Amino acid sequence: MPSDRERLEQELRTKAEAAIRKLLDALPDKAEITLSDMETLTGEMGDELMQGTMQSLSESQQAAPNEVRCEQCNRPMHKRGKRKKQVVTLRGEVEVERQYYVCPCCGAGTFPPG
Ligand SMILES: [Zn+2]
Incomplete structure (x- = not known):
């Protein structure tokens, strides 16, 4: 049985590999690529990695x-089950799933802090 850490490591590795493959697929031909392309693609890969890591x-x-x-x-x-929540990070907004709570009395809903 893998530990929680091993499961998380595997999940993060899978997401990182997917982001790397996406970068390589989008890479223009060597003769045509510019530094600006590299900057854009690297930034996109970084955003995807950050998003995936935050979610995991x-x-x-x-x-x-x-x-x-x-x-x-x-x-x-x-x-009341998990719901998507927008979290503001240093690199923009990330959508994560958090446990959602609802009051049986007045119906107010909230995500607990943290
Ligand atoms: Zn209430």
Whole structure:
């Protein structure tokens, strides 16, 4: 049985390999490529890697809080499955899946911090 770390490493490696292959596929012919092309392609590969890594890490490393309480009613909130959340990073916005909570009393929804 692979450990969590091994599973995560494999997942990240697969994403990195896919990003590298995409870069190589998009690489223009040697005679035509410019530094500007290289900069664009490298930036795209970097963005894809960052996005994939953020998704993997945020999904595998998220600790489940013991209890999430509604800010309005102070009642314990219920898990409502995972939802996509936009996270602002230094290199732009990334979409990750996080556990979403809903208040059974007033219906307010929230992502716990962290
Ligand atoms: Zn509430």
